[in-house]
Amino acid sequence: MEETLKIIVLVKHVPDAQFDRHLNGEGYTTDRDESILSELDEYALEAALQLAEARGGAKAGNQVIALSMGPAGAVNAVKKSLQMGATEGVHLTDSALAGSDAAATSLALAAAIRHIGGVDLVLTGMASTDGETSLVPAQLAERLGLPQVTFASSLTVDGGRLTARRDADTYSETVEAPLPAVVSVTDQINEPRYPNFKGIIAAKRKSITTLSLADIGVDAAQVGRSGSWTTVTTAAERPPRTAGTIITDEGDAGIKLVDFLAAQKLL
Amino acid sequence: MANVLVFIDNPGDALKKSSLELLTVGRDLGETVVAVNGELRPAVLAAFAEYGVTSVLQPSAADLDDYLVAPKAAYLAAAATAAGASTVLLENSSEGKEIAARLGIRLNAGVITDVVAVDADGTAHKSVLAGSYTTAAKATTPVSVLTLKANSITPEPAPAATAPGTSTVEVPADGGSAAARITSREHKVASGRPDLADARIVVAGGRGVDGDFGPVEELADALGAAVGASRAATDAGWISHDAQVGQTGKTVSPQLYVSAGISGAIQQKAGMQTAKVIVAINKDAESPIFEIADFGIIGDLFDVLPQAAQEIKKRKG
Numbered sequence A: 001m002e003e004t005l006k007i008i009v010l011v012k013h014v015p016d017a018q019f020d021r022h023l024n025g026e027g028y029t030t031d032r033d034e035s036i037l038s039e040l041d042e043y044a045l046e047a048a049l050q051l052a053e054a055r056g057g058a059k060a061g062n063q064v065i066a067l068s069m070g071p072a073g074a075v076n077a078v079k080k081s082l083q084m085g086a087t088e089g090v091h092l093t094d095s096a097l098a099g100s101d102a103a104a105t106s107l108a109l110a111a112a113i114r115h116i117g118g119v120d121l122v123l124t125g126m127a128s129t130d131g132e133t134s135l136v137p138a139q140l141a142e143r144l145g146l147p148q149v150t151f152a153s154s155l156t157v158d159g160g161r162l163t164a165r166r167d168a169d170t171y172s173e174t175v176e177a178p179l180p181a182v183v184s185v186t187d188q189i190n191e192p193r194y195p196n197f198k199g200i201i202a203a204k205r206k207s208i209t210t211l212s213l214a215d216i217g218v219d220a221a222q223v224g225r226s227g228s229w230t231t232v233t234t235a236a237e238r239p240p241r242t243a244g245t246i247i248t249d250e251g252d253a254g255i256k257l258v259d260f261l262a263a264q265k266l267l
Numbered sequence B: 001m002a003n004v005l006v007f008i009d010n011p012g013d014a015l016k017k018s019s020l021e022l023l024t025v026g027r028d029l030g031e032t033v034v035a036v037n038g039e040l041r042p043a044v045l046a047a048f049a050e051y052g053v054t055s056v057l058q059p060s061a062a063d064l065d066d067y068l069v070a071p072k073a074a075y076l077a078a079a080a081t082a083a084g085a086s087t088v089l090l091e092n093s094s095e096g097k098e099i100a101a102r103l104g105i106r107l108n109a110g111v112i113t114d115v116v117a118v119d120a121d122g123t124a125h126k127s128v129l130a131g132s133y134t135t136a137a138k139a140t141t142p143v144s145v146l147t148l149k150a151n152s153i154t155p156e157p158a159p160a161a162t163a164p165g166t167s168t169v170e171v172p173a174d175g176g177s178a179a180a181r182i183t184s185r186e187h188k189v190a191s192g193r194p195d196l197a198d199a200r201i202v203v204a205g206g207r208g209v210d211g212d213f214g215p216v217e218e219l220a221d222a223l224g225a226a227v228g229a230s231r232a233a234t235d236a237g238w239i240s241h242d243a244q245v246g247q248t249g250k251t252v253s254p255q256l257y258v259s260a261g262i263s264g265a266i267q268q269k270a271g272m273q274t275a276k277v278i279v280a281i282n283k284d285a286e287s288p289i290f291e292i293a294d295f296g297i298i299g300d301l302f303d304v305l306p307q308a309a310q311e312i313k314k315r316k317g
Ligand SMILES: Cc1cc2nc3c(=O)[nH]c(=O)nc-3n(C[C@H](O)[C@H](O)[C@H](O)COP(=O)(O)OP(=O)(O)OC[C@H]3O[C@@H](n4cnc5c(N)ncnc54)[C@H](O)[C@@H]3O)c2cc1C
Pocket: A039, A040, A187, B205, B206, B207, B208, B209, B229, B230, B231, B232, B233, B244, B245, B246, B247, B248, B249, B250, B260, B261, B262, B263, B264, B265, B266, B267, B268, B271, B281, B282, B283, B284, B287, B299, B300, B301, B302
């Protein structure tokens, strides 16, 4: 029997990119009305579930804890994670967190992870689909003093060590690190499951712990807009692209395409 | 004047254009000190002089490349302190951003990624939400860490050359203790085509190519373009994952993006909708890609692309 694992998966509640997204919030933050569990974080959750299941799942003592930091609605990202199979959920929420940048977010998440304690692995998505900075996993690793492996396209854990594959433009590589570690995964790593009926029913009995800043020992001044190390000073919406000329091929569309490129001085 | 630290990782035989851009932006902000990792060749040192660099720092350790970023961040934190830097500039590669992330925590410095321009007061400009907004952001901390996107500015040598000296920075011992180690690395074969991320023209194919990238490559070569793809095409294994454009692939902003047999899903658009000119070829008139195309052709890519490639070759003689 392999060792049991305690895994925290970071799940963010983000505006659904299928709808128009706007920086209407205070300090040019995103409007969070139509929000969902960030689809890139589903890959991290699936990776965690597979690692746990390979070790006998929850019955054998493996834990997959979905942790989300965000306003009241963010609990929905935790609930969806429980439906997919996470064993428990944690929702870090506090009005003082509003407007946190990556540095403040990583500070709060690091404190929450220490508060939960005894973690073997922290799994995250490759980027949040709203912030798109990919800063949080590396900043979290630096704050927790842990190794980071970002953009993993495969991940195995054995005897207290992890092995991951990473693909760059000009090379692929294998990396190793001792646990505990912070790992961000790409959308190449697996195919996330959909919650099934059984999962949805089971999720109703799973517990969600709500944590405030006081619970994790973080001072309000360290986070939110005041605790952030960057500030957005202006934001302007780009005019949306509009459709141009559309033609139907009548046997000479390739020639017409070249005429268009020539007119645009693109040849 | 403020001091600026520019990080250049493994400069090799000659500086890349993106490195020259960093040096140019750095000089606009203050006196530039360069921190390199890897070998420092005479031609590179000469380029530093030409770009007005005041001094060059090198790490005390030679094995920083064996680990994932943590020791590089530790080295740069020490270098920034040694240089008295109030701004640190790095390239906007995924590694550059990760080093910036950890460095920011070490220096208590705000980090801004994907920067395309920096004002004299340190305000950084970037676009967010898949290119739908342009924003200005500023670090509120004494030191700021910025990662600059390639092809943002035109590199310019300094009005007067300098004669930078070199010195060594001790890499803090705690940098490598908590780092993932690279145990093997396989290099991929180069395609000979321009680099997708900063190509002037990209020709991309999707599920519509049905396993055959031939027509896409033929048009790309006629135009001197890079080849891109949708995730459907890379997932099918028709082309390497490196060619994927979109939310989880590359973000490109070429002068021209030719999209062939791609429907234009939101995740694909996230990577290409800031292209100057978009051309789409798709059999389905209802395809969402036509909503953002400057020139759209409802037709079969297997007819249109080869005809266009032939015509370009004919006109170019
Ligand atoms: C988390 C996540 C991340 C993703 N990241 C990305 C990403 O980074 N990049 C990306 O591209 N996608 C990404 N996707 C996938 C995306 O949602 C779409 O599924 C994908 O872009 C579809 O690729 P496609 O347009 O090639 O295929 P389809 O949507 O199947 O479209 C094929 C098109 O080809 C046309 N066609 C067929 N035959 C011909 C012909 N002979 N001539 C002309 N036209 C023809 C059809 O009319 C159709 O419009 C992601 C999805 C998820 C869930």
